[in-house]
Amino acid sequence: MENYVGPYRVLRLINRGGQGSVYLGFDERLQRKVAIKIHDLPGQRPQRRALLREARLVARLESPKIVKVYDVIESASHLAMVMEYVPGCSLRELLVDVRPSVASTLTVAVDIAGALAIARQNHVLHGDLKPGNVLIAENGRAKLTDFGISRPLADGSLARAGSPAAMSPEQYSGVPMDTRSDFFSLGAVLYHMLTGEHPFMHDGVLNVAQLLGGSARPMRDVLGQDTEVPEALMDLVEQMLSNDPDKRPRHTRYIRQVLRSLTRDVPLAATNTLRRESRPCFRPELPEDMPVLVPRELGRDARSRLPPAGSGKLARVAHWLRGTGRPLRAAVATAALTVLALASWHAVYNTPTPVTFSAPVLHYDHGTQLPDAFSVNWLIDELKLAVAAQVGPLHVLGSVGADAPAVVYSSTVRRPSPPDPRHSFGLALRCVPRFCVLDLRRTQGSSQYSSQAVLLSNAPFEEWRSALHGAAAALFF
Numbered sequence: 001m002e003n004y005v006g007p008y009r010v011l012r013l014i015n016r017g018g019q020g021s022v023y024l025g026f027d028e029r030l031q032r033k034v035a036i037k038i039h040d041l042p043g044q045r046p047q048r049r050a051l052l053r054e055a056r057l058v059a060r061l062e063s064p065k066i067v068k069v070y071d072v073i074e075s076a077s078h079l080a081m082v083m084e085y086v087p088g089c090s091l092r093e094l095l096v097d098v099r100p101s102v103a104s105t106l107t108v109a110v111d112i113a114g115a116l117a118i119a120r121q122n123h124v125l126h127g128d129l130k131p132g133n134v135l136i137a138e139n140g141r142a143k144l145t146d147f148g149i150s151r152p153l154a155d156g157s158l159a160r161a162g163s164p165a166a167m168s169p170e171q172y173s174g175v176p177m178d179t180r181s182d183f184f185s186l187g188a189v190l191y192h193m194l195t196g197e198h199p200f201m202h203d204g205v206l207n208v209a210q211l212l213g214g215s216a217r218p219m220r221d222v223l224g225q226d227t228e229v230p231e232a233l234m235d236l237v238e239q240m241l242s243n244d245p246d247k248r249p250r251h252t253r254y255i256r257q258v259l260r261s262l263t264r265d266v267p268l269a270a271t272n273t274l275r276r277e278s279r280p281c282f283r284p285e286l287p288e289d290m291p292v293l294v295p296r297e298l299g300r301d302a303r304s305r306l307p308p309a310g311s312g313k314l315a316r317v318a319h320w321l322r323g324t325g326r327p328l329r330a331a332v333a334t335a336a337l338t339v340l341a342l343a344s345w346h347a348v349y350n351t352p353t354p355v356t357f358s359a360p361v362l363h364y365d366h367g368t369q370l371p372d373a374f375s376v377n378w379l380i381d382e383l384k385l386a387v388a389a390q391v392g393p394l395h396v397l398g399s400v401g402a403d404a405p406a407v408v409y410s411s412t413v414r415r416p417s418p419p420d421p422r423h424s425f426g427l428a429l430r431c432v433p434r435f436c437v438l439d440l441r442r443t444q445g446s447s448q449y450s451s452q453a454v455l456l457s458n459a460p461f462e463e464w465r466s467a468l469h470g471a472a473a474a475l476f477f
Contacts, residue, residue: 023038094281180245230265
């Protein structure tokens with residue numbers, strides 16, 4: 001049986017970690033792979049609101065150096081982040097077997113520093129920057145993922161649940177953090193890439209005393225005198241690894257300036273080494289991860305070239321037409337379609353489609369602010385308009401949104417049975433303060449379709465209308 005998260009089909013597990021599981025999914029509407037990370041939601045409402053707020057902030061980050069968040073789906077106990085799927089491997093997987101070159105290290109440093117610059121502009125702190133959260137794409141560029149992870153504290157507040165490999169001294173101590181904490185973690189990643197070891201972890205255990213009160217072993221001592229690593233790069237990494245935040249770079253601008261100057265000195269022959277070095281570590285793309293694709297021309301419209309055995313004259317004429325040249329077939333088809341169109345136009349455009357609507361399911365957290373003119377009747381009326389835009393005139397059956405009767409029957413006249421609905425629609429709206437998830441469902445026979453829209457609860461009324469019409473249109477694709 002197939003598993004779904006909202007409209008996304010779950011194909012297989014990619015990775016399971018302490019902060020949640022990541023699955024490979026498939027968006028059947030847009031025909032693309034997605035990565036779905038599922039987090040457990042905190043039990044207390046303020047913590048849930050804080051996590052949802054972080055999810056919205058992360059979804060707004062726009063950069064080719066950051067894994068894009070496509071969708072956020074909430075259930076009673078879980079939050080699913082639907083993200084861009086990046087074929088390739090993680091930096092953690094690469095470091096298991098490969099000591100990256102200086103050129104590859106600079107590529108990762110430039111891309112991740114650029115990602116941190118975008119995050120800083122949007123007031124977003126990563127808080128868990130480690131090799132497992134740096135993805136190497138098939139084009140040989142690095143992308144940063146997994147922003148906005150939090151965990152509840154005993155007093156009900158939220159703190160970053162960073163991994164030991166990504167811990168800065170202030171993060172371990174529980175004091176407030178800023179972008180300089182991410183700089184420290186980036187320094188640890190670059191130190192690991194250049195030397196082959198983590199600056200503060202030994203045999204998989206974090207050396208807390210060294211992290212809080214000491215310093216990393218000088219890179220030159222680890223590398224030896226014969227290893228050609230630019231002194232400016234080692235100085236930058238050791239500056240970022242200072243246990244005093246005030247001694248680290250204050251802005252990404254300085255870090256990126258140093259990295260750009262170093263990149264200019266890399267020989268052209270060494271460009272794109274990250275792609276060559278990481279290719280053996282790329283995860284296999286399995287055939288079952290995508291629906292089987294056949295040539296479009298061999299789809300439902302393809303026809304047999306053999307004449308039907310035992311068929312009558314009409315069937316043989318049709319088969320003859322299929323064997324003629326395209327101009328003649330086009331002329332015959334145009335004439336036939338014109339006649340059929342004139343004959344069926346009235347029936348098609350004036351026969352209402354029977355449909356039913358379920359009563360909307362609405363959940364609001366205390367303090368949710370919705371547009372002033374918002375009402376259940378407005379939701380139903382807009383949904384009817386959106387559906388009619390897809391299927392034409394409607395004949396609404398049932399008690400929700402039903403059409404007023406047009407004919408009054410006497411007691412002696414038997415009232416005809418209502419037609420069976422061709423489509424049935426359901427609507428659910430779940431809101432926390434400033435954040436709403438609209439869930440639409442369509443049932444047609446034994447098939448079911450769903451779509452979601454996420455929007456701010458206090459968004460202008462026109463945005464609500466646009467979101468509802470867009471989600472309704474998606475039910476038919």
